[in-house]
Amino acid sequence: MPSAILEVEALTKRFGDFTAVEDLTFEVEPEEVFGFLGPNGAGKSTTIKMLCGVLAPTSGRARALGFDLFTQADSVRQEIGYMSQKFSLLEDLTVSENLAYFGQLYGLQGALLKDAIHQRVMELQLKSLVQLRVAGLSTGEKQRVALASSTLHRPRMLFLDEPTSGVDPLMRRLFWEAMDDLVKDGMTILVTTHNLGEADQCDRLAFIMAGRLMAYGKPRVLKEQMGRQVLELRTEQFRELQHATKRQPQIISSELMGRAVRVSLAKASSPAPVLESLRQQGYSFEAMAPELPSLEDLFIELVQQSRREA
Ligand SMILES: Nc1ncnc2c1ncn2[C@@H]1O[C@H](COP(=O)(O)OP(=O)(O)OP(=O)(O)O)[C@@H](O)[C@H]1O
Ligand SMILES: [Mg+2]
Known part of the structure; x- marks a missing residue:
């Protein structure tokens, strides 16, 4: 059994009196697609934001790739990619300008940056879009650009927060094929979705409700255990x-x-x-x-x- 790439222990987030994430403990194994499910407001995005260093936890621990995510964040930042639910593309810039901007944020420059952009553009079928302004793109196109921009630096751990909401079935399939390719390259993905067909394709799942972990395991085992x-x-x-x-x-x-x-x-x-x-x-x-x-x-x-x- 490979050791976990991400270990989350008793993670908790309170906003005032309200507990959005409560005592969450789970592990993600290397090179798996780990699905994060739960109704609206369950605490999925809040958890991901804490794991990506966007939001400080109230208590609990998380280790990724052997580093403490909260005290040694700088050591793992380069190894993590994050596509937020409201992806943060720069709407007024073109696709290629966006990719260059995010690549530079992750420390890529010169030929390395150019190669990384070229590779993602080919993999995600973005060639016809590179000169277009992001503001004019469709939802599915923006989502592919956001995936490209969050993976330019080839992170080992990728967090995708509802990457396929509002996307048609063909685009959805293309997106999942792209994710499969990333996993084959050695990436580990934690993805949230409300689409249970997608959830069925994940290696393992965690169901969270009102901030708490309700069920956790392989889709088939979860169904059998019901x-x-x-x-x-x-x-x-x-x-x-x-x-x-x-x-x-x-x-x-x-x-x-x-x-x-x-x-x-x-x-x-x-x-x-x-x-x-x-x-x-x-x-x-x-x-x-x-x-x-x-x-x-x-x-x-x-x-x-x-x-x-x-
Ligand atoms: N900054 C904040 N201040 C106060 N409450 C917040 C804050 N951010 C999130 N919450 C609350 O925490 C709860 C969990 O929100 P979160 O966005 O994590 O849910 P989610 O599972 O991602 O839902 P969805 O499926 O709708 O994206 C919600 O009730 C939300 O209103
Ligand atoms: Mg959310």
């Missing part, structure tokens, strides 16, 4: 059936998916009596064999759980 069953009930009377499922105490969530009702059963309840009860109420349907819950199921479950605890 400890509940998901069933799809196919019927012509899907709306009526959905109402009926909501009255069943063993069913903890019930969503319409096309013409089927997708239900989740509480931990340890067996499906047969539930299905029997629905049939006795006059519904006829086909129940599909229990499948692995999706990350969406997990997300909904965790949100409900944290509401129950609140």
